[in-house]
Amino acid sequence: MKNRTYRRFYQEVVVEHQMLRKLVDLARLSASAANLQPLKYVLSCEPQKNALIFPHLGWAGYLKDWQGPCEGERPSAYIIILNDTRISQSVDCDHGIAAQSILLGATEKGLGGCMIGTVQRQKLRKVLDIPSYCEILLVLALGKPKEQVVIENLDAAGDIKYWRDSDGKHHVPKRELDNIILD
Numbered sequence: 001m002k003n004r005t006y007r008r009f010y011q012e013v014v015v016e017h018q019m020l021r022k023l024v025d026l027a028r029l030s031a032s033a034a035n036l037q038p039l040k041y042v043l044s045c046e047p048q049k050n051a052l053i054f055p056h057l058g059w060a061g062y063l064k065d066w067q068g069p070c071e072g073e074r075p076s077a078y079i080i081i082l083n084d085t086r087i088s089q090s091v092d093c094d095h096g097i098a099a100q101s102i103l104l105g106a107t108e109k110g111l112g113g114c115m116i117g118t119v120q121r122q123k124l125r126k127v128l129d130i131p132s133y134c135e136i137l138l139v140l141a142l143g144k145p146k147e148q149v150v151i152e153n154l155d156a157a158g159d160i161k162y163w164r165d166s167d168g169k170h171h172v173p174k175r176e177l178d179n180i181i182l183d
């Protein structure tokens with residue numbers, strides 16, 4: 001319930017490298033198909049490195065008039081989830097499990113974040129010098145959340161698009177339980 005997607009942060013609140021390591025340790029202990037454990041991670045919590053990552057991310061596709069968090073509200077840290085193709089060519093759903101473990105851990109530590117799949121992967125690989133045998137799967141943006149997010153039921157039209165009200169509160173429609181359990 002507490003672990004929502006956040007896209008605006010108190011950028012000045014530092015997330016320490018040691019905190020990122022602890023969060024990756026939760027992913028390390030999570031389930032992995034055939035126990036192959038092909039995932040690798042790039043950590044970033046310094047402003048200079050964060051600034052290299054930010055321009056390559058796509059934010060909130062449904063909020064058409066919002067280009068992403070402004071300077072001062074950007075993530076304080078990132079964890080980039082990679083697949084080491086030397087270990088496994090296809091990664092199954094390990095990265096989703098890892099991402100959720102990391103975000104649940106972050107929530108427990110008073111942080112929050114966003115899984116980002118809209119990534120300019122080739123450009124990001126280049127600026128971070130990520131080895132060619134590693135495929136960029138997901139970027140996790142992390143920080144101290146600076147926005148309120150509420151969940152609500154889908155409206156009568158069944159619209160799943162999240163939206164932001166005039167107070168800046170972010171609304172996330174969720175399908176109701178009885179509509180997703182078939183039997």
Ligand SMILES: Cc1cc2nc3c(=O)[nH]c(=O)nc-3n(C[C@H](O)[C@H](O)[C@H](O)COP(=O)(O)O)c2cc1C
Nearest residue numbers: 003004005058059060061114115116117118162172
């Ligand atoms: C695989 C995956 C990729 C996502 N990619 C993006 C993205 O590129 N940009 C973004 O702003 N949010 C992204 N999200 C966040 C979703 O928009 C968010 O989970 C959804 O709106 C529901 O909100 P909630 O996480 O608070 O329940 C992604 C989520 C997942 C699971």
